Amino acid sequence: MVIVELxxxxxxxxxxKVEVEAVKGVSFCIEKGDFISIAGPSGSGKTTILNMIGCVxxxxxxxxxxxxxxxxxxxxxxLTTLRHETLGFIFQSFNLIPVLSVFENIEFPLLLxxxxxxxxxxxxxxDYLVEEVGLSDWRRHKPTxxxxxxxxxxxxxxxxxxxxxxxxxxxxxxxxxxxTGEQILELxxxxxxxxxxxxxxxxxxxxxxxxxxxxxRLRDGLVIENxxxxxxxxxxxxxxxxRAAASAAGA
Amino acid sequence: MPFLVxxxxxxxxxxxxxxxxxxxxxxxxxxxxxxxxxxxxTAAKGVKDTFIGNYTxxxxxxxxxxxxxxxxxxxxPGGREETPSLPFYDKVVAHLKADPAVADITSQVTGFAxxxxxxxxxxxxxxxxxxxxxxxxxxxxxxxxxxxRLLEPGEEGLVLSRNQVENYAxxxxxxxKVGEQLIxxxxxxxxxxxxxxxxxxIIAFNTESEATDFISYAxxxxxxxLSGLTLGADEDxxxxxxxxxxxxxxxxxxxxxxxxxxxxxxxxxxxxxxxxASLAPPRSGPDxxxxxxxxxxxxxxxxxxxxxASLNAWFAKEGIDAQASGWKEAAGPFAASIDVVRIVFDxxxxxxxxxxxxxxxxxxxxxxxxRTGEIGTMRALGAQKSFVRRMFLVETLTIAAIFGxxxxxxxxxxIGGLDAMHIRATNPFLKxxxxxxxxxxxxxxxxxIWSLVLVAAVAVAAHLYPVAIALKVEPIRAMQVE
Numbered sequence: 126m127v128i129v130e131l132x133x134x135x136x137x138x139x140x141x142k143v144e145v146e147a148v149k150g151v152s153f154c155i156e157k158g159d160f161i162s163i164a165g166p167s168g169s170g171k172t173t174i175l176n177m178i179g180c181v182x183x184x185x186x187x188x189x190x191x192x193x194x195x196x197x198x199x200x201x202x203x204l205t206t207l208r209h210e211t212l213g214f215i216f217q218s219f220n221l222i223p224v225l226s227v228f229e230n231i232e233f234p235l236l237l238x239x240x241x242x243x244x245x246x247x248x249x250x251x252d253y254l255v256e257e258v259g260l261s262d263w264r265r266h267k268p269t270x271x272x273x274x275x276x277x278x279x280x281x282x283x284x285x286x287x288x289x290x291x292x293x294x295x296x297x298x299x300x301x302x303x304x305t306g307e308q309i310l311e312l313x314x315x316x317x318x319x320x321x322x323x324x325x326x327x328x329x330x331x332x333x334x335x336x337x338x339x340x341x342r343l344r345d346g347l348v349i350e351n352x353x354x355x356x357x358x359x360x361x362x363x364x365x366x367x368r369a370a371a372s373a374a375g376a
Numbered sequence: 377m378p379f380l381v382x383x384x385x386x387x388x389x390x391x392x393x394x395x396x397x398x399x400x401x402x403x404x405x406x407x408x409x410x411x412x413x414x415x416x417x418t419a420a421k422g423v424k425d426t427f428i429g430n431y432t433x434x435x436x437x438x439x440x441x442x443x444x445x446x447x448x449x450x451x452x453p454g455g456r457e458e459t460p461s462l463p464f465y466d467k468v469v470a471h472l473k474a475d476p477a478v479a480d481i482t483s484q485v486t487g488f489a490x491x492x493x494x495x496x497x498x499x500x501x502x503x504x505x506x507x508x509x510x511x512x513x514x515x516x517x518x519x520x521x522x523x524x525r526l527l528e529p530g531e532e533g534l535v536l537s538r539n540q541v542e543n544y545a546x547x548x549x550x551x552x553k554v555g556e557q558l559i560x561x562x563x564x565x566x567x568x569x570x571x572x573x574x575x576x577x578i579i580a581f582n583t584e585s586e587a588t589d590f591i592s593y594a595x596x597x598x599x600x601x602l603s604g605l606t607l608g609a610d611e612d613x614x615x616x617x618x619x620x621x622x623x624x625x626x627x628x629x630x631x632x633x634x635x636x637x638x639x640x641x642x643x644x645x646x647x648x649x650x651x652x653a654s655l656a657p658p659r660s661g662p663d664x665x666x667x668x669x670x671x672x673x674x675x676x677x678x679x680x681x682x683x684x685a686s687l688n689a690w691f692a693k694e695g696i697d698a699q700a701s702g703w704k705e706a707a708g709p710f711a712a713s714i715d716v717v718r719i720v721f722d723x724x725x726x727x728x729x730x731x732x733x734x735x736x737x738x739x740x741x742x743x744x745x746x747r748t749g750e751i752g753t754m755r756a757l758g759a760q761k762s763f764v765r766r767m768f769l770v771e772t773l774t775i776a777a778i779f780g781x782x783x784x785x786x787x788x789x790x791i792g793g794l795d796a797m798h799i800r801a802t803n804p805f806l807k808x809x810x811x812x813x814x815x816x817x818x819x820x821x822x823x824x825i826w827s828l829v830l831v832a833a834v835a836v837a838a839h840l841y842p843v844a845i846a847l848k849v850e851p852i853r854a855m856q857v858e
Contacts, residue, residue: 172855181756181851202760208851209758220753220854224386236379237758287758295855 128290128323129155129178130362134187136173136346147173149346150187154362155339156353157290158321160314162337164328169343171327172295178325179212179293180204192290209238213284215294215313215326219276221268227279228264231255234287254282258312274305281312285322294326298333310336384771388778391746394739398838399779401732402831406783409725409827411790414817416718422812423714427707430518430582431591433671434680435478436706437687439463440697446708447669448503449486458564459486461605461666464696471690472672477683479675482511483667485596487603489560491536493550494572500548502540502592504560506599515673517582524554524577527595533576534558535593541578543589554578560594562602569602596665605666671706729834736838744768744842744849751846752853761847768843769836776835780828787824791817 136148148170155161163171176182177189180196189196191211199207213234214220221230231251235242242250255264258278268276277297284292294313298306310333317324326337334340339358342350351358388395428434431447438445439460445451449459462468465483472478485506490499510529519526522538536552545551552558552575562569573594581588599605674680680702687700704711744751751764799815810816 176852176855179756179855181855205755205758205760205851208756214753214756214854216753216854220749220756222383222750222753224383224390229382233754234757237760237763283757 126157127154127361128157128192129325130188130190131174131178132188132190132362134174134177134184134189136170136177136182137185147346148177148184151343151346151348152187152362153341153348153351153359155323155325156361157323158317159323159339159353160317160337161323161325161339161341162328162334163325163341163343164331164334165343166329168345170346171329171343173346174343175293175295175325175327178291179214180208206238209234209287211290213287213289213292213322215277215280215284215292215297217296217299219268219273219280219300221276221279221283223268226265226267227260227271228255230268230279231282231286234283251282251286254285257316258282272305273301274308277301277305277309278312281309281316285316285320288320289322291323291325294324296327296329298328298330306330306333380767380770381774383767384774387771388775391743394743395775397739398736398775398835399782401736402776402779402835403783403786405728405732405831405834406780406827407787407790408728409830410784410787410819410824411794411817412721412725413823413827414787414791414819416714416721417820417823418815418817419717419810420714421818422810423707423710424703426588427710428677428703430516430588432703432706433482433515434674434677434703435672435684435687435700436703437462437468437472437670437672437698437700438668440699444705444708445699447484447486447706448708449488449668451708458603459668461485461668462670463698464694465667465670467694468696468698469670471687472670475683475687477674477676477679479673480511480515481670481672482515483508483596483670484512485599485603485605485666485668487562487599487605489562489602491534491544491548491552491592492559492561493552494557494559496550498544498549499561500540500544500550501590502536502560503590504534504592504594504599504602506594506596506603508596515671519579519581522578522580524575526579527576527593530595531576532573532595532598534560534573534598535577535579536575537589537592538578538580539589540592552578560598560602562604564602564604566604569604571598571601573598596667600666605668669706729830732834733838736835737841740768740772740839740842741845744846747846748849748853749856751849752851752856755849755851756854764846764849765843768839768846772835772839773832776828776832780831783831784824784828787827788819791819 131154132152134148134151135146138145138147151170151174163174165171173182177184177196178191180191180199183197191207194207196204196207208214222233225233228251231254232247235247235251241247255261258281260275260278260282263271263275268279271279277300280297281292284294292313297313298309301309313324313326314336316322326333328334339353340350341348353361427447436447439462441450441460443451445459462483469481469483472481487504487506489502489504491502492499507527508529509527509531513526519537524535527533527535541552554575554577556575557572558575560571560573562571579593581591674683684700684702690696691698691700754764754767755761794815794817797815799810801810801813801815
C-alpha cells in the first residue's frame with residue numbers, strides 16, 4: 126500500500142534576487158513498511174524532498190500525499206498534528222533536547238498532542254524502546270554525557286515513541302564514524318522489520334544505500350533512478366496511488 | 377512535577393547567567409516594591425492613625441464649599457476664603473447623637489492669629505483650634521501637658537504646643553510663659569479682631585510632626601471672634617458697641633496704647649457661653665453657637681464610609697448644605713502629601729518596570745535565538761505553537777516565582793534591618809514619610825502579594841516579544857541544526 130506519494134513536485138528557493146530550483150518536478154511513491162533510501166550527491170535535493178515528506182516544508186508546485194492527506198491543503202496546526210501522529214524524525218545532528226534525560230527525550234513526543242498514553246503503559250513502552258536501542262544503563266543520562274552513536278540511538282527511540290507510520294532520517298550516519306553508522310542502520314533495519322515502520326532516509330554513502338530495499342536516486346533535483354527490490358518502481362504511483370485513493374474513499 | 381515546569385527548571389539551570397540577570401532584576405523589583413510600599417503604608421497608616429486618633433475622628437462634617445475643606449479650613453488659592461460655619465448645627469448634632477453607629481462627637485472652629493506678648497511688637501503665627509474642652513479631650517487624648525494645664529470647660533485661654541513656643545523663641549523673638557497674657561490678632565472680612573487671652577498651658581503632642589507643630593488650642597469663643605464667625609453666625613449674641621468701637625479702631629490706636637485691650641471688656645461682650653458659661657454646669661456636648669466642623673468617633677471605625685454616605689443622603693433629604701467625609705478629607709494637605717509621595721513612588725516604579733522589561737526582553741530574545749534549533753525540533757516532533765507559548769510562559773513564571781520569593785526574603789531582611797537601625801527623621805519630608813521621628817517600617821501582607829503579582833506581570837510582559845519570535849521558528853529549523 127502506498128503511504129507516501131510525490132507527484133510532479135517542484136521546490137524553488139529565493140536566494141537574494143535569483144531563484145534556485147532545488148527540486149525540478151519529482152514524482153515517486155513509497156510503499157508502507159519499506160526501508161527507503163533517497164540517495165544522491167550534495168545539492169541533489171535529498172533533504173528538500175525529505176523536508177516536504179516530513180511536512181516541515183511545502184512544495185512550490187506539485188502534490189505531496191502522506192497517507193490519504195494532501196499536505197498543501199493543511200494549515201500549520203494540522204501539519205503539526207500530522208507530523209505528531211504519523212511521522213518520526215531522526216536528525217543528522219541528533220537534535221536531542223539538552224536539558225532532558227535519555228528517558229525524557231524519548232518520552233517527549235508522547236507528551237504532545239491530545240491523546241495521552243496511560244502513565245504505566247507509557248513507562249513500559251519507553252522502557253522497551255530504551256532496551257531496544259541498547260541504552261538501558263543510560264536512561265537517566267543527559268545527551269551531553271552520551272557518545273554520538275548513543276545520541277542517535279536515543280533519537281531513533283524518540284522517533285519511534287509515538288508509533289509513527291513513517292520515520293524520516295536525514296543523513297542519520299553523517300555525524301558518526303563508519304562502524305557506529307553501520308550499527309545505527311542495522312538497528313533501523315531491525316526495527317523496520319519488527320515494527321513494519323516505514324523508514325525513509327537520505328544519504329550519499331553508497332554502502333548505506335545497499336541496505337535499502339527501495340532506492341530513489343536524485344541528481345540536480347530530478348529522479349534519475351527509482352528501484353524497489355532491484356526493479357523499476359516508477360509505476361508504483363499509478364497502482365498504489367489508486368489503491369490509496371480508493372482506500373481513502375472507502376473510509 | 378509537571379513536564380513543562382521540569383523543562384523550565386532545567387532550562388533556568390542550563391542558562392545560569394541569563395537566569396541570574398533576569399532573576400536579580402525581578403528580586404530587586406520585589407525588594408524595591410515591598411520596602412517602598414512598606415514606607416508608603418507606614419507613612420499612610422501613621423498619618424491616618426495620628427489624624428483619626430488625635431484630630432479628625434472617624435467622621436468629619438463641614439459645610440459644603442466650592443473648594444475642598446479640611447480641619448485647617450477651606451483650601452483657597454489666595455488663602456482668603458473664609459470657612460463657612462456648619463449649617464443647622466443643632467439639628468446635625470442631634471441627628472449624629474441619635475445615630476447608633478456614633479460613639480461620641482465634638483466640634484471645632486479653626487482660625488488663624490498672630491500671637492504677640494503684651495507690650496511688644498514681636499509676632500508669631502498660630503493656627504488656632506477653637507474647641508469645647510469637655511467633649512474635645514474626651515474624643516482626643518492627643519497631648520501631654522509640659523507646663524500649666526489644659527483648658528477647662530468654659531474657660532477663656534490659650535494652650536500652645538512646645539514646638540510652637542520654641543519656634544516663637546527662635547524666630548519671633550519672644551518666649552511665651554504660662555500665665556502670661558498674650559495678644560491674638562485675627563483678620564477676616566470684617567477687619568482685624570484682637571483678643572487678649574492668658575496662656576493656660578504648654579503641651580506636647582503625643583505624635584509630634586510637621587502636621588501638629590503649629591496647632592494651638594483656644595477656647596471656642598476667642599477663635600469665633602478672631603474668625604469673625606460669631607457676627608454672622610449668632611445673631612442672638614450681638615457684639616456690644618464697646619467691642620464694635622474697638623474693632624473699628626485704627627491699627628495705631630490699637631497697638632499704640634499701654635494697655636491694648638482690657639480683657640474684662642471683651643469678656644463681658646463675648647457672645648455664647650464664654651466666661652459666663654464657666655459658672656454653668658458641665659455640658660454633655662458642645663454649645664449651640666457657630667461651629668466650623670463636627671467630628672465623630674464611630675463604634676466601628678471601618679463603617680466610616682457607610683455612615684458618611686448615609687449622613688450625606690440625610691443632608692440632601694433635609695436640604696442641609698453640609699458634607700460628611702472621612703479622615704482623609706479632614707486631614708487635607710497632610711493626607712494629600714502622602715498621596716503625592718505615593719504617586720511619585722508609583723511613577724518611579726513604573727519607570728523602573730519599563731527599564732526592567734526592556735532588559736529582560738533583550739535577555740530573553742538572546743535566549744530564544746540560542747534555542748532556535750531546540751524550538752524547531754520540538755515543532756518538528758509535533759509540538760503546537762501553543763506548547764511553545766506555554767513552555768516560555770511557565771519558564772517566565774517559574775523564574776518570577778523563585779526570584780520573587782528571594783526578593784521577599786531580602787525585602788523582609790531589609791525592613792528588619794531598617795527597623796533595628798532606628799533611623800531618625802532629619803527633615804519635615806522624612807517626618808511625614810516616617811510618620812514620626814523614627815522610622816519603624818511595617819509590612820502589609822497584601823502589599824507583598826501585590827508586589828509579587830506586579831513583578832510576575834512585568835516578567836510576563838517582558839516575555840511576550842521573545843515568545844513572538846519563538847513562535848515564528850519554523851519546524852524546518854530542526855533540519856538546519858549543525
